Amino acid sequence: MGIINDDGYRKVIDRQYREMLAQCKTHMDEVERTLPEPIEDFQLLLKERGVSRRNFIKWTAVMTGALMLPPMFRPMVARAAENFSRLPVVWLHFAECTGCSESLLRTSYPNIDSILLDTISLEYHETLMAAAGDQAEQNLEKALHDFPGKFICVIEGALPTGLDGKYLTLGPKGKTGLELAKEVTSKAAAVVCIGSCSAFGNVQAARPNPTDAKSISEALNIKTVNIAGCPPNPINFVGTVLHYLMFGALPALDNLGRPVWAYGKRIHDYCERRPHYDAGEYVEEWGDEGAKKGWCLYKMGCKGPYTYANCGRIRFNDAISWPIMGGHGCMGCTESGFWDTMAPLEKPVSQAGIGVVGGEHTIDKIGIALTGLTVAGIAAHAGLSAFRHGKCDKGE
Amino acid sequence: MEKILPKQEWSVALRINHWVMATSIFILIATGLYIARPFTVAHGETVNKFFMGNVRFVHLLFGVILMFIFIQRVYLAFFSRFHADWKDFFAWTKLGNFWKQIKFYTLISKEPPAHTHLYGPLQSLAYAGLLFMLFLMVVTGLILTGAGYHGGLLRFVYSILRPVETLLGGLVMVRYFHHVLMWCFILFIVVHVYMAFWYDIILKEGTISSMVSGRVFRRSH
Numbered sequence: 001m002g003i004i005n006d007d008g009y010r011k012v013i014d015r016q017y018r019e020m021l022a023q024c025k026t027h028m029d030e031v032e033r034t035l036p037e038p039i040e041d042f043q044l045l046l047k048e049r050g051v052s053r054r055n056f057i058k059w060t061a062v063m064t065g066a067l068m069l070p071p072m073f074r075p076m077v078a079r080a081a082e083n084f085s086r087l088p089v090v091w092l093h094f095a096e097c098t099g100c101s102e103s104l105l106r107t108s109y110p111n112i113d114s115i116l117l118d119t120i121s122l123e124y125h126e127t128l129m130a131a132a133g134d135q136a137e138q139n140l141e142k143a144l145h146d147f148p149g150k151f152i153c154v155i156e157g158a159l160p161t162g163l164d165g166k167y168l169t170l171g172p173k174g175k176t177g178l179e180l181a182k183e184v185t186s187k188a189a190a191v192v193c194i195g196s197c198s199a200f201g202n203v204q205a206a207r208p209n210p211t212d213a214k215s216i217s218e219a220l221n222i223k224t225v226n227i228a229g230c231p232p233n234p235i236n237f238v239g240t241v242l243h244y245l246m247f248g249a250l251p252a253l254d255n256l257g258r259p260v261w262a263y264g265k266r267i268h269d270y271c272e273r274r275p276h277y278d279a280g281e282y283v284e285e286w287g288d289e290g291a292k293k294g295w296c297l298y299k300m301g302c303k304g305p306y307t308y309a310n311c312g313r314i315r316f317n318d319a320i321s322w323p324i325m326g327g328h329g330c331m332g333c334t335e336s337g338f339w340d341t342m343a344p345l346e347k348p349v350s351q352a353g354i355g356v357v358g359g360e361h362t363i364d365k366i367g368i369a370l371t372g373l374t375v376a377g378i379a380a381h382a383g384l385s386a387f388r389h390g391k392c393d394k395g396e
Numbered sequence: 397m398e399k400i401l402p403k404q405e406w407s408v409a410l411r412i413n414h415w416v417m418a419t420s421i422f423i424l425i426a427t428g429l430y431i432a433r434p435f436t437v438a439h440g441e442t443v444n445k446f447f448m449g450n451v452r453f454v455h456l457l458f459g460v461i462l463m464f465i466f467i468q469r470v471y472l473a474f475f476s477r478f479h480a481d482w483k484d485f486f487a488w489t490k491l492g493n494f495w496k497q498i499k500f501y502t503l504i505s506k507e508p509p510a511h512t513h514l515y516g517p518l519q520s521l522a523y524a525g526l527l528f529m530l531f532l533m534v535v536t537g538l539i540l541t542g543a544g545y546h547g548g549l550l551r552f553v554y555s556i557l558r559p560v561e562t563l564l565g566g567l568v569m570v571r572y573f574h575h576v577l578m579w580c581f582i583l584f585i586v587v588h589v590y591m592a593f594w595y596d597i598i599l600k601e602g603t604i605s606s607m608v609s610g611r612v613f614r615r616s617h
Binding site for chain 1: 592
């Protein structure tokens with residue numbers, strides 16, 4: 001596009017970024033003034049965990065790039081990371097497997113994302129907190145009382161809404177998930193749904209959905225930031241919180257409430273196996289020649305073409321690998337209702353059986369049957385027409 | 397004495413529209429089936445192969461042609477210099493004729509219904525349905541194409557159509573409807589071609605050749 005090389009255009013963009021940077025600085029000053037002091041000094045903590053200053057600077061460059069900001073924001077990302085633990089966080093668990101927490105906290109060696117998450121000022125986290133019973137309840141009440149409208153509410157898990165929400169009760173007072181979610185989210189500065197359960201309902205909301213589980217935004221009718229994925233990448237969560245710290249506002253969201261900087265493009269668009277897709281080279285069977293050569297997994301049911309996520313660029317487990325690199329197709333876990341719409345997971349969607357009417361039959365089978373019936377009908381009609389109209393001609 | 401008079405039925409623009417649309421639809425079905433169920437091109441180096449890429453290019457090219465052909469068809473329906481036929485799509489509202497047409501098709505009656513519109517009552521419904529199907533096909537196609545383009549006109553169109561994608565339940569459901577619609581097109585083609593030949597044989601008015609020459613031959617007494 002020629003317009004990008006245009007000097008006037010560049011000037012406008014540069015000015016906008018400088019204004020954004022000034023805004024960011026003002027906001028960071030305010031954060032440092034109003035929010036409580038960090039419990040631990042982040043730079044000291046990095047040193048203790050064996051992360052060099054150089055690595056930290058490299059990390060800020062990666063994070064700035066991931067957030068789609070120009071390099072001039074790197075000092076701001078570093079500053080936001082240092083202030084990361086000032087932001088009070090209340091972390092709620094509903095109907096889920098805690099896999100998202102596991103994914104965020106487990107790493108083979110301490111990288112900066114996991115250290116950030118270790119230092120995060122968790123006022124309440126059902127899996128990680130030391131407190132139990134009434135004491136835990138007090139922590140939550142204290143957080144709601146001390147930081148009204150200032151804390152971030154992170155939610156993991158869907159909300160069962162059947163039986164007035166009684167499929168899910170928790171805590172010593174036997175509150176339903178619905179009650180707790182309503183109480184906490186009404187006082188939160190922002191609600192971040194982590195994982196596809198809280199974002200879209202995930203497996204709990206898959207057909208036939210016996211507990212009538214719903215996503216947080218549906219169940220409570222509120223706007224949420226959806227860090228989709230099963231589990232999501234820690235970077236997507238850290239980046240969103242950094243953005244909130246830096247600008248005091250949530251990043252731009254797409255139609256499904258996912259941050260555009262992380263979920264703006266499809267798996268297919270950035271897949272390392274994409275050239276094999278375009279070449280017409282497909283794995284036909286697990287372990288065949290194509291699989292050994294790393295060909296495209298489209299015919300093995302890869303849902304990359306329908307899935308918006310940055311897995312291929314950010315990768316998992318300290319950026320070691322990700323599903324498609326490991327030789328299995330994407331299963332589309334960042335899309336809403338993926339258990340129902342993306343099934344079967346190891347076959348292309350064109351070979352999916354159609355729900356109620358079709359049973360196990362695919363669209364193509366039904367289509368061929370209908371076409372066959374039509375042709376048979378036509379043959380019968382043609383025969384009858386010849387009989388009826390043919391006789392007529394003789395009669396004349 | 398019986399006379400057979402030629403009558404101009406289809407304008408040049410409409411005939412071109414018909415055949416370009418037919419060709420596009422055939423090519424789109426063939427390439428679309430490959431995209432849904434590709435076979436592996438085993439021989440040769442990856443760097444020299446671009447089969448799926450080429451098939452997708454042809455599919456998208458004819459998809460865009462189909463979109464403009466659809467727009468032209470709707471334009472002709474309202475603003476054709478010879479016969480703007482938008483009213484003929486409502487031939488089915490004449491219920492008496494509708495009933496007669498069904499009796500004629502089911503061979504109960506040998507008398508065709510009166511020729512009040514350009515299309516017969518059932519034909520008008522089928523063609524209105526075809527235009528609606530074309531509209532849905534173009535919209536779902538634009539969404540599926542636009543998702544892979546991050547700049548240019550397609551991205552712009554996609555950003556407008558994104559709410560439709562969300563409404564349908566994501567790209568995977570958009571693909572599903574695109575695939576189901578293809579089968580609707582195949583069924584339409586089978587019935588459409590048969591009916592054209594049937595008319596040609598039963599009424600002997602030159603229905604088949606009329607889409608090439610533009611003329612039908614009506615008997616007058």
